[in-house]
Each structure stands twice: as C-alpha cells, then as structure tokens.
Amino acid sequence: MSKGSRSSTSMYSRFWLVIAFLTYRIRTNKVSGQCHTAEYSVRGMYLRGHTFKNVQVELHETCYFKCTEEVTCQSYNFVIGLNICELNNRTKEARPEDFLPDEMRYYMKHLTNRVPLGSIAELPAESCTEVRASEGNDVENKKHWIYSDEKSLPIETLCEGSWQKVNGEYSVCFGAKDNQYGSVTIPKSGRLRAMKLIHKSGSLRCNRVTGSSFWGCTYSAYNGKLSTIITDADKNAVLPPDEDLEGFNVSQSHGCGTEKHFYSLDGTSHNSTVLVFRNLSNPLSVSRDQELQIWYGQDLKDCSERGNSGETCVDVFAWYE
Numbered sequence: 001m002s003k004g005s006r007s008s009t010s011m012y013s014r015f016w017l018v019i020a021f022l023t024y025r026i027r028t029n030k031v032s033g034q035c036h037t038a039e040y041s042v043r044g045m046y047l048r049g050h051t052f053k054n055v056q057v058e059l060h061e062t063c064y065f066k067c068t069e070e071v072t073c074q075s076y077n078f079v080i081g082l083n084i085c086e087l088n089n090r091t092k093e094a095r096p097e098d099f100l101p102d103e104m105r106y107y108m109k110h111l112t113n114r115v116p117l118g119s120i121a122e123l124p125a126e127s128c129t130e131v132r133a134s135e136g137n138d139v140e141n142k143k144h145w146i147y148s149d150e151k152s153l154p155i156e157t158l159c160e161g162s163w164q165k166v167n168g169e170y171s172v173c174f175g176a177k178d179n180q181y182g183s184v185t186i187p188k189s190g191r192l193r194a195m196k197l198i199h200k201s202g203s204l205r206c207n208r209v210t211g212s213s214f215w216g217c218t219y220s221a222y223n224g225k226l227s228t229i230i231t232d233a234d235k236n237a238v239l240p241p242d243e244d245l246e247g248f249n250v251s252q253s254h255g256c257g258t259e260k261h262f263y264s265l266d267g268t269s270h271n272s273t274v275l276v277f278r279n280l281s282n283p284l285s286v287s288r289d290q291e292l293q294i295w296y297g298q299d300l301k302d303c304s305e306r307g308n309s310g311e312t313c314v315d316v317f318a319w320y321e
C-alpha cells in the first residue's frame with residue numbers, strides 16, 4: 001500500500017467518525033425523548049437528480065445549516081473531498097428510485113422543521129402519491145400543491161392518502177335517463193391507476209317499483225350488480241374497463257338486451273358509501289382539462305330508461321402513478 005492511499009484511508013475513517021458524532025448529536029438534541037434508532041446520514045449513498053443548489057463549504061457540518069436556511073431543502077448530498085453540499089428538494093423516501101450508491105458522497109435528510117412536500121406553493125409535489133411516499137401515512141386530508149402538467153402549473157388540490165380529488169368544490173351529479181351524465185374536468189395530466197367515487201347525496205331508480213340505489217338497478221335481473229360507469233368524452237368505458245362489463249343473455253329478453261352496462265365489484269353493493277374501481281392493469285393516460293363522464297348504465301346505452309328517475313352526487317378521486 002502506498003503512503004498516499006494509507007493517509008487518505010485514515011482521513012476517510014476520521015471523516016466518518018465525525019459524521020457519526022454529528023448524527024448522534026442531532027439525534028439526541030433534536031428528537032430528545034424519543035427512542036430513535038434510525039440512521040440519518042447514509043454513507044456511500046446519494047439522491048440523484050433533485051439538487052437545486054450547490055454550496056462549497058469548509059466543514060461538512062455546515063451543509064446541515066445551509067440546508068436549514070432554504071425553505072425547499074429536504075435533504076442534501078455531501079461530496080467528500082470536493083466539500084460540496086448538494087441541496088435537494090426531495091427526500092429519499094419521496095424518490096427511492098433515485099437513491100443510489102456513490103462512495104464519494106453521503107446523504108443526509110433535513111430532520112428538523114423540514115417543510116412537508118407539497119405543503120407550500122414553493123415546493124409542489126408531482127402527485128398525491130409522491131406526497132404520501134415522502135410524508136408517510138400521516139398525510140393530512142388537506143390541500144396540497146401538486147403540479148398539474150409535468151413539472152409546471154402547480155394547483156392546490158385535496159389529497160386523501162395517495163388519492164387526489166379531481167372534481168372541484170362541488171360534487172358531480174349524474175341522472176338515470178336523457179343523457180344526464182356527470183362531467184369531470186381532469187385537473188392534472190398523468191397516468192391514472194385507479195379511481196373511486198364517494199357518495200355525497202341522492203340515489204337512482206331504474207323503474208317505478210323496485211327500490212332506489214346509489215350505483216345500480218335494484219331490479220332482480222341485475223342480481224345486485226352495479227351500473228355506474230366512467231367513460232371518456234366519446235362514451236368509451238374507462239372504469240370499469242370494457243372487458244369487465246356484462247350484458248344480459250339473449251334468453252332474458254330485457255330492454256337492454258346484450259348491451260354491456262353492468263358489473264360486479266367485490267365488497268361494493270347498491271348503497272356502499274365508496275365505490276372503488278379495480279386497479280387498471282394498463283394505466284390510463286389523461287391530460288389536463290380532459291373530460292371524463294360518469295354514466296348510469298341504462299342512460300349510457302339508451303335502453304330501458306323510460307321509467308328511470310333520481311340522481312346520485314359524488315366526489316371523484318384519482319390515483320396517479
């Protein structure tokens with residue numbers, strides 16, 4: 001071993017001793033009273049692609065304070081040897097796929113008074129899903145700042161876990177006949193993995209005799225199945241996808257015949273408060289300001305709708321990838 005490499009090895013060890021000490025100090029000072037065993041500085045790792053500012057420092061400890069001075073700083077990478085702090089506007093929890101090995105760096109999370117992702121206009125998140133990944137399960141059901149188109153045009157929107165509310169202040173209502181579909185203008189471009197509807201008010205009837213339902217027709221031939229369908233603006237079924245929809249058998253001689261307009265969904269019945277559609281195996285690409293429609297099956301297919309009445313009003317949530 002050459003002299004040079006021995007001395008750099010010992011410098012390296014001394015360096016990590018200081019890091020360990022710093023981490024220890026931060027842990028005991030800032031989270032006193034709690035039993036934390038988490039490692040806050042991660043040697044040999046860094047977060048790629050989220051650096052908004054580089055700062056040259058004399059002492060690596062200074063990085064922590066440089067980070068606390070920036071409202072959008074979520075974490076930093078320290079470049080060993082070059083003494084550069086790379087201030088990041090994401091944590092490794094928000095972007096696990098960008099957390100990568102690099103022997104010449106270490107990663108450190110902004111621990112105290114970090115501004116939660118999406119909580120201020122200066123730090124919009126990509127989606128409610130990203131907010132959830134960054135902040136964990138205790139994401140409040142409140143408004144967050146989310147980019148509405150790629151990495152631009154932030155909007156304030158309600159996140160409920162990973163779900164983003166896509167209707168505005170008012171719930172969306174759909175009737176049972178005469179093309180009374182509910183219209184939703186999608187506020188954010190992206191890929192939808194699932195959607196859900198939360199019942200707010202009202203119910204529908206598919207004849208004058210059998211009872212009302214939030215989501216379907218209570219007539220016995222429907223066998224408890226549901227008939228609330230989300231389509232695109234051309235009335236093509238989006239959720240449930242077309243392959244999940246059923247029609248009647250020819251022998252049943254129903255006014256809707258073999259038109260595909262009802263489906264079953266495990267755990268959801270006529271008056272369930274929440275209708276969660278199944279996850280799409282191929283996520284649906286949507287663009288900002290695109291219209292989606294909510295239809296009652298018979299109204300969608302223009303069949304057997306003469307005796308129909310009522311309307312159901314819902315809030316609409318989308319799960320973006």
Ligand SMILES: *[C@@H]1O[C@H](CO)[C@@H](O)[C@H](O)[C@H]1NC(C)=O
Pocket residue numbers: 049050051052072089122123124
């Ligand atoms: C976050 O950092 C990236 C560069 O890594 C930058 O493009 C982006 O604008 C920053 N976002 C905010 C909200 O500062």
Ligand SMILES: *[C@@H]1O[C@H](CO)[C@@H](O)[C@H](O)[C@H]1NC(C)=O
Pocket residue numbers: 202203211212213214218270271
């Ligand atoms: C659903 O709820 C409505 C009132 O909101 C009620 O009239 C109807 O009977 C219920 N239907 C079923 C199938 O429970």
Ligand SMILES: *[C@@H]1O[C@H](CO)[C@@H](O)[C@H](O)[C@H]1NC(C)=O
Pocket residue numbers: 246247248249
């Ligand atoms: C149509 O017939 C098949 C086979 O008999 C049966 O499994 C299915 O449930 C029927 N469809 C309806 C809507 O009743």
Ligand SMILES: *[C@@H]1O[C@H](CO)[C@@H](O)[C@H](O)[C@H]1NC(C)=O
Pocket residue numbers: 194277278279
């Ligand atoms: C859909 O995917 C999410 C995330 O992977 C999962 O938590 C959820 O249980 C899935 N829902 C269904 C109905 O499979």
